[in-house]
Amino acid sequence: xxxxxxxxxxxxxxxxxxxxxxxxxxxVHALRGVDLVARAxxxxxxxxxxxxxxxxxxxxxxxxxxxxxxxxxxxxxxVHISDPSEANDxxxxxxxxxxxxxxxxDIVHNMFLGRELKKGIQLDEAAMEARAAEVLASxxxxxxxxxxxxxxxxxxxxxxxxxxxxxxxxxxxxxxxxEPTAALGVAQTEQVLQLVRRLADAGLAxxxxxxxxxxxxxxxxxxxxxxxxxxxxxxxxxxxSRSEVIELITSGSMxxxxxxxxxxxxxxxxxxxxGSTPA
Amino acid sequence: xxxxxxxxxxxxxxxxxxxxxQPTFGESxxxxxxxxxxxxMGSLPAILALLVLVLGFFALKPEKFLSALNIANxxxxxxxxxxxxxxxxxxxxxxxxxxxxGFTSGACxxxxxxxxxxxxxxxxxxxxxxxxxxxxxxxxxxxxxxRIGIPSFIITLAAFLALQGVVxxxxxxxxxxxxxxxxxxxxxxxxxxxVLGWVLGVLAxxxxxxxxxxxxxxxxxxxxxxxxxxxxILKIVxxxxxxxGLIGVLNQNRSLNSNVSITGVPIxxxxxxxxxxxxxxxxxxxxxxxxxxxxxGNAEATRRAGINVKGVQTACFMICSTMAAFxxxxxxxxxxxxxxxxxxxxxxxxAVGAAVIGGxxxxxxxxxxxxxxxxxxxxxxxxxxxxxxxxxSGIKYVVTGAVLxxxxxxxxxxxxxxxxxxxx
Numbered sequence: 216x217x218x219x220x221x222x223x224x225x226x227x228x229x230x231x232x233x234x235x236x237x238x239x240x241x242x243v244h245a246l247r248g249v250d251l252v253a254r255a256x257x258x259x260x261x262x263x264x265x266x267x268x269x270x271x272x273x274x275x276x277x278x279x280x281x282x283x284x285x286x287x288x289x290x291x292x293x294v295h296i297s298d299p300s301e302a303n304d305x306x307x308x309x310x311x312x313x314x315x316x317x318x319x320x321d322i323v324h325n326m327f328l329g330r331e332l333k334k335g336i337q338l339d340e341a342a343m344e345a346r347a348a349e350v351l352a353s354x355x356x357x358x359x360x361x362x363x364x365x366x367x368x369x370x371x372x373x374x375x376x377x378x379x380x381x382x383x384x385x386x387x388x389x390x391x392x393x394e395p396t397a398a399l400g401v402a403q404t405e406q407v408l409q410l411v412r413r414l415a416d417a418g419l420a421x422x423x424x425x426x427x428x429x430x431x432x433x434x435x436x437x438x439x440x441x442x443x444x445x446x447x448x449x450x451x452x453x454x455x456s457r458s459e460v461i462e463l464i465t466s467g468s469m470x471x472x473x474x475x476x477x478x479x480x481x482x483x484x485x486x487x488x489x490g491s492t493p494a
Numbered sequence: 495x496x497x498x499x500x501x502x503x504x505x506x507x508x509x510x511x512x513x514x515x516q517p518t519f520g521e522s523x524x525x526x527x528x529x530x531x532x533x534x535m536g537s538l539p540a541i542l543a544l545l546v547l548v549l550g551f552f553a554l555k556p557e558k559f560l561s562a563l564n565i566a567n568x569x570x571x572x573x574x575x576x577x578x579x580x581x582x583x584x585x586x587x588x589x590x591x592x593x594x595x596g597f598t599s600g601a602c603x604x605x606x607x608x609x610x611x612x613x614x615x616x617x618x619x620x621x622x623x624x625x626x627x628x629x630x631x632x633x634x635x636x637x638x639x640x641r642i643g644i645p646s647f648i649i650t651l652a653a654f655l656a657l658q659g660v661v662x663x664x665x666x667x668x669x670x671x672x673x674x675x676x677x678x679x680x681x682x683x684x685x686x687x688x689v690l691g692w693v694l695g696v697l698a699x700x701x702x703x704x705x706x707x708x709x710x711x712x713x714x715x716x717x718x719x720x721x722x723x724x725x726x727i728l729k730i731v732x733x734x735x736x737x738x739g740l741i742g743v744l745n746q747n748r749s750l751n752s753n754v755s756i757t758g759v760p761i762x763x764x765x766x767x768x769x770x771x772x773x774x775x776x777x778x779x780x781x782x783x784x785x786x787x788x789x790x791g792n793a794e795a796t797r798r799a800g801i802n803v804k805g806v807q808t809a810c811f812m813i814c815s816t817m818a819a820f821x822x823x824x825x826x827x828x829x830x831x832x833x834x835x836x837x838x839x840x841x842x843x844x845a846v847g848a849a850v851i852g853g854x855x856x857x858x859x860x861x862x863x864x865x866x867x868x869x870x871x872x873x874x875x876x877x878x879x880x881x882x883x884x885x886x887s888g889i890k891y892v893v894t895g896a897v898l899x900x901x902x903x904x905x906x907x908x909x910x911x912x913x914x915x916x917x918x
Contacts, residue, residue, distance in 0.1 A: 300800060315798045317791035319859035320784070328788055329799030331781040338779055344718050363719060 228291030229254040230389050230420035231276065231307075236285035238268075238275055245271045246282070247444040252437070253389060253420040258411060259449075260431040261424045263441030264464055269424050272441065273391050276422075277309045278302040290388070308382035309391045316374060318367035323347045325366050326381040350380050353417070354410055372403030379410060383419065390414060391422040396430055408434050428457055442467030519722045537853040539904050540868045543897065544875065551879035558882055562748035565740070566760055568874050570682050573762045574599070574825045576870030578845035579852075580766075580773055581817025583866050584810040586849055587777075587790045589858025590639060590646035592811065594631070594653035595818040595845060600837025601657045602627045603822035604664040607671040607832040610678065617677040621823060628819025629812055631657070636808030646811075654842075662834045672831040681765060682828035685758030688745040694764060695741040699734045706730060762824055766867075769820060773813070774863040786810060790859030840891070847894065848873050851901040857909065872897065 231253040238246040246268050253259045263269050275282045278296040287294050289305055296302050302309075316325050323340075326347045332339040348362055354376070366374060375395050382390045392411065396404040412434050415421045425431050431438060432452060439449040440463040447463045462469055551559040558564055578595050585592045592598075602624040609620035631653070638649045665671055673679060686694070706726055713720045741759055749756040777783035788796040789806050797803045818837075825841075826832050850856060851872050852865025873894060880890045 299798075303800075311798070315792070315795035317788045317795050317859075319791035320787060324784060324788075328784070328796065329801045331784060333781060336780055338781060338784065341713055341716050341718055344713075345716055348718075361719065 227255070228288065230290060231422075232286075232288040232291075233272075233276065233282075234286040234288070236272070236275060236282040236287070238271055238280060238283050245444055246275070248285070248446065249441065249444070250446045250449065251276075251422070251439050252449060253422050254437075255388070255420050256415055256418050257436040258415045258421045258423055258434050260435035260438045260452075261422055261441065262426070262428075262431055262438060262460065262464060263447075266443075267441040267464075268444040269441055270393070271444075273309060273393060273422070273424060276302070276391065277307060303385070306386055306388035307391070308385065308387040308389070310375075310378045310382050310393065310395060312393045312395075312397060316366045316378060319365060321363045321365050322351075322369075322377050323362055325377055326350070326384055328381075330385070346384070347380070350384050351376075354380055354383070354413055370403065371399050372406050375399065375403075375407050376410060379407075379414070383414060383417075387419065389420045389422065391424070393424045394426065395423070396425070396427060404430065428461065431460070432457060440464055519724045522722050522725055537862075537865055537868050539901070540852045540865070540872055543851070544868060544872050547872065547875045547879060551875065551882065555879070555882050559879060562743050562746045563750070563756075564878065564882070565743055566685075566748060566756075568871075568878050569760050569763050570828060571878055572870045572874030573682065573766060574821045574828070575841060575844045575848055575873055576866055577766060577769065577821035577824060578818050578841065579848035579866035579870050580770060580863055581814035581821075582845055582849045583854050583861045583863060584773075584777075584786065585646070585814045586846075586854050586856060587786050587858060587861050588807055588810050589790050589793075590807070590810070591650060591846070591856075592635065592646065592814050593650040593842060594635065594657055595650075595814055596837040596842030597654055597657035597661060598628060598631050598815045598818035598837065599822035599825060599841065600661045600832075600835075601631070601664070601822070602819035603826040603832045603836045604661050604671070606678070606823055606826055607673055608664060610673055610675050611671055617675045620675070621678070624823055625816060625819045628816040628822075631818075632812035632815030633808065635815065636811030639811065640804035640807040658838065661836060661838075665832060665834045667834065670831050670833045673826055678823065678827050679830055680761055680827075682760065682762050682824055683830070684761055685744075685756065686761055686764060688758050691741050691745055691759045692738075695737050698767070699730070699737055702733055703730045762827075765820075765824075769817070770863050770867060773817075777863060782806070782809070787859060840894075843898075844873050844894070845870075847898040847901070850905060851897060853905075855905050855909065856902065857905075869901075 229252045231251065233249060233251040236246055236249040236251075237244070249268065249272055251259070251261070251272070261269050261272065271280070274280050276287070276296065278299045278301050281295070281297045287296060289307075294305065296305070296307075317328065320328070323344050327343045332343045332346070334342075344362060351362065366377060369377065379390070379392065379395070395407050395411065399407060408430055411421055411423060415434075415436070423431070423435060435452050437449060438452055438455065438460055440447040440460060442463065445467070447467045448469070450460070450463075459469055548560075578599060582592060582595060605627045606620050606624040609615040609623045610617065613620075615623070635646075635650060635653060638644045639646045685691075706729065710720055710723070710726050744759045744763075745757050747755045747757050777786065785796065785801045785806050788799070788801065789803055793803055796806075822837060825836060829836075848869035849861065849866050850869065852862075852867070852869030854861030854865045854869075876894055876897060877890060880893060
């Protein structure tokens with residue numbers, strides 16, 4: 216299951232790479248060495264049991280906490296993200312589980328909230344509306360009746376769509392989705408997963424935090440498993456099976472019967488940045 | 495932007511992708527009816543109430559209620575409450591309340607009166623001092639709510655009590671400062687020359703027509719969803735009829751004394767119109783206004799979107815108290831004096847009532863400046879009409895209270911209905 220060297224066909228560094236990320240909250244070691252590689256055009260699933268550190272990890276990447284130790288490389292360049300606005304400026308957008316939409320505003324207003332387009336001091340409604348329509352159309356969103364309806368009138372899947380569309384409205388390169396299908400029904404989950412796939416196909420790097428193995432195996436190219444604050448492994452989806460991933464989630468290591476890899480915590484980041492074994 | 499390089503599937507044109515089907519006149523009306531039935535009533539109940547009240551009082555007192563004199567009276571009586579209500583809309587929009595707005599107007603009026611009489615300042619400096627007083631009070635209230643985190647109900651209740659005392663201290667128990675400055679008195683007691691009134695009215699209608707037609711054309715040419723042309727024209731015509739009709743009535747001689755002629759629109763009317771236009775522009779056309787609605791809708795989401803929520807909250811309290819300062823000046827002008835009870839009794843509750851009757855929600859996130867104008871008109875009409883019919887103050891309060899109770903229940907019920915039909 217070791218990933219072949221041509222896994223990175225563009226020959227470019229991954230959009231985001233985290234090496235040995237650590238985060239302590241006082242005496243609590245929330246992250247004790249996490250590694251993550253997210254490439255353009257790919258969906259990277261971030262899985263792990265409750266308390267494994269998924270939320271902490273995305274908050275560190277998004278600049279809400281910042282890592283205490285470890286390296287973060289953005290497009291190959293070492294960066295230090297200590298503030299959410301820095302992350303936004305780089306092109307990192309996070310769609311949180313509770314969506315953060317204003318029910319009393321319409322879709323366009325929500326998509327541009329805090330970053331409104333202006334003509335002088337006046338809002339440029341027409342430009343915002345055209346741009347929002349363009350983005351939704353590029354995501355092949357057709358389920359929304361009118362772009363000017365209040366977000367309150369949307370279904371859970373549509374709200375998720377608006378939140379995701381808002382994340383890609385800016386020149387984002389990395390979109391992190393926190394459990395986007397957790398509260399959705401079957402049909403809407405399917406819609407959102409298709410949208411997630413399209414985001415990656417459009418060239419973005421997508422990190423999908425999920426509990427749901429079905430979702431993960433349906434859309435992810437690569438699966439990063441966290442176990443008790445450490446990265447157990449990052450594997451290619453096509454080279455791994457559901458039972459292997461579940462074993463990684465529950466035990467942090469993989470029995471050698473599977474694809475024949477060594478003990479997980481002794482550096483099993485098989486889906487590494489440039490395809491070769493990291494130093 | 496990488497995603498925009500993917501064109502929409504041409505085989506299945508998106509409703510959002512430029513091939514917008516423009517609604518016809520009938521469809522727009524149907525949509526509106528659906529919206530109202532879904533709980534999004536806006537000012538409709540208030541407009542209906544206003545029509546019923548006006549027709550009712552007209553039927554009972556045909557020769558008096560719709561006379562030019564009484565219509566001018568209505569504007570002058572309603573000016574103070576309406577002005578405070580416009581400011582309160584901002585505070586209500588972010589889901590807060592300002593109980594001290596009434597006495598803020600009183601305190602600002604007292605500052606104006608003292609500056610004019612004791613300090614002998616020219617009217618513009620005294621006016622400025624009153625406004626600055628309002629800004630300072632609003633800043634203190636806003637910082638208390640946004641930074642310290644005191645519930646607005648409590649801190650503005652404290653300010654209500656304290657400012658009542660401040661007015662009393664400034665003017666003295668049983669005291670009364672009369673105002674002699676001709677400019678301040680003119681605001682509520684003099685009229686715009688009829689010719690100027692016509693010019694301003696025509697200009698206002700022309701400006702509205704030009705902006706709405708230009709915006710319609712701009713949106714249509716970009717392929718965005720637009721209202722049908724007929725509806726745009728209808729709105730312009732209705733506005734023109736209302737504005738020019740009122741100017742026509744107010745430009746007639748309404749003097750009861752045949753030797754003196756009183757004609758023209760009271761000066762306070764264009765003053766309020768300008769304030770309403772500026773505030774309406776801020777709310778609907780600027781990013782700041784959008785952020786006010788966002789804070790009222792979901793403060794946490796607004797904060798995560800990188801908006802300074804505390805700054806927005808503070809600014810709303812500042813706007814509210816500043817509008818109260820304008821109202822204090824209007825009240826002083828109307829009474830030509832300031833007494834210790836200025837801004838007291840029912841002024842504040844009428845103003846909150848006006849905003850809520852007009853359709854502004856007490857729950858935050860929903861409201862417009864026009865709500866304050868319509869609600870203010872409802873309250874002024876009740877007060878004035880029942881006075882003409884000779885009812886006592888007791889009956890007037892009961893009726894006004896009942897109207898407010900109805901308005902608040904309309905707000906609560908339409909909210910529930912909006913939840914049920916998914917229109918927040």
